[in-house]
Structure formats: structure tokens, C-alpha cells
Amino acid sequence: MAYTLDSTDKKILNILQNEGRITTKALAERLNLTTTPVFERIKRLEKNGIISKYAGILNEKLIDRKLTVFISISIKDHARTYVENFLKEMESIPEVMEVYHIAGNYDFLVKVMMKDMEAYQKFVLNRLSVINNIDHVQSSFVLTKNKYTTAFELS
Amino acid sequence: MAYTLDSTDKKILNILQNEGRITTKALAERLNLTTTPVFERIKRLEKNGIISKYAGILNEKLIDRKLTVFISISIKDHARTYVENFLKEMESIPEVMEVYHIAGNYDFLVKVMMKDMEAYQKFVLNRLSVINNIDHVQSSFVLTKNKYTTAFELS
DNA sequence: GGTGAAATCCTTCTGTT
């Protein structure tokens, strides 16, 4: 790695991962430091890309995106152009939140979040099934989200 | 829904989802508004739980969590106590980032992020295989993360 | 690595339309 995180960096990151809008001053008080070193450390962590962004996380139920589906997809032709075409297509669809190239029974795992089953049907019909390189598709519908975090526990 | 989001709310949310630490003043300037209405709208969106939190998002490669695995798990006994026991166990493991109860070929989808394959082996051996209600486990190793966003496109 | 202080900028509230 470019450099190592000391215990103060880790404490800062553990807090910022869960309270991204905390003031530097409040963060400094929790660590029993003054604002200057904390300010400088945060700026450094941002500049080095360790903190890649700050995200306001919305409650999907309250903005009418109640349906989450994980779609396992295998493709027929694994030639580069076909794979890139598939990925470009997925990239352009706003309801597609995540796309992973995976090793295992399928080639890709795709997470979509949408309003309801009708929207999902339309997505499959109009966006997925029109890609003619697709071999097999298996949809896993999320019944409950039992755990979800973007925060790593740094120690 | 409790109330509807107007177009100003949506613009605020679209920005805060991607720039969670932006100042109210800078946000207001982008919308050609003064700080007061923007400040009040943000507070309301937070209070109503539409914005559930602000998260600093870290680059997993730079903090030594290069391996992501999606684990599909089916359980033998679906009695409530067994399910709750499984979920409690997953909840307590920091490398487990996400757990979904799903409908489909498996019962649960679990996302873990760890240092390397050795750490994953230890996780399977010491945390997963000791749960004796587990029937079948299928691991999908992430080769590349092609798309990842926590932001919904509100319009 | 850290502190303290000063200038600047932002937040937050009140009064007004």
C-alpha cells in the first residue's frame, strides 16, 4: 500500500463511514484532539482516495423503490466485445444499482431496485431479453433486507 | 406515502446522494436558492427518514479488503428460531456486509468483504459451517465490480 | 505528529413578503 493508516486515521474512518456529515470539530472532540489535525487527516484521506465519496443514503421504501432483485446472468459468447456490450447496457440503466463479474455458476450478478413487479417485468422484457448474447437468467427476489452496511470495521 | 417530494426535494436528494458532505450554501447556489429553504428541506428530509444516513464510502482496495464474495445459502429447517439464529449470527460478523432473505433457489444471499481467500476460508470454516441448520452453500467470487452505486435517480 | 489563534465562511434563526 501507498501508506498505512494509524489508529487515529482508523477512528476517523470508522466515524465518517457512519456519520458522513459530522463536523470536523465534533469529530475532533470525540477523539480528544483539536480540529487542525483531524481536518488535515480527513483531507489527506480524501486526496488519497481512501475516502472515495460521501453518500446520502435514502430509505428505498419512502421513495417508492420497494422491490430489489438480484439477477444471476450467464452469457453465451464470452468474447470481449459481447461482454463490453453487456456491461455498457447495464451501466446505462438507472435501476441497475450494481453489476459484478463473478466466478461460479453464472457470469454476472446484477442488483436492480425498482418500484414494483410490473416495473421489473418491463425491465426484463425491454432491457434484458433484448440483449441476444444472454444465455440463462435467474432472478432472486428480496423478501427482507436483514443486514446492510457500507462501513468496514477498521481495527 | 406520508408526503410527496417536489422537484426541489428531488434535486437536493440527487445531489446529496453523490455529495453527502456538500455545504448547504453550495447546494443552494446550484439550485439558485438561498440557504434557508435548502437548509429547512434537508432537515425535513432527514427528520422524515427519507435520508437515512450519510456514509463515507471507502475504497476497499486501499484498506485491504480486496475479496468480495456473494454466498447463496439454503437452510434445512425454516422454523422461526432457526432463521433468527442464522440472522443473529450473520449480524455479528463484521465482514458480513449484507444479508438478504430471498425467494428463489436459495433462502439467503450474503455479501462478505475480506482481505483475501485465506480469510474467506477461515470465515467459512469457523463461522458458516458451524451453523448446523445450513443445507447448501454456493459461493460466487467477485472478479470485477463493474457498477456500484447507492444513489437512486429521482425524477 | 500536535496546539492555539485569527480570518473567513457557513449555519441557523428571526422577521418579512
Place this chain on the structure above:
DNA sequence: AACAGAAGGATTTCACC
């Protein structure tokens, strides 16, 4: 719903340890 203005805080830089 939004604006303008003001007081109190926070950010950011700088000199110093």
C-alpha cells in the same frame, strides 16, 4: 415557500512546538 440579515459556530490557514 422563499428572501435578507445577523449572531453564533465551524472551517481553514498560519505561526509555533
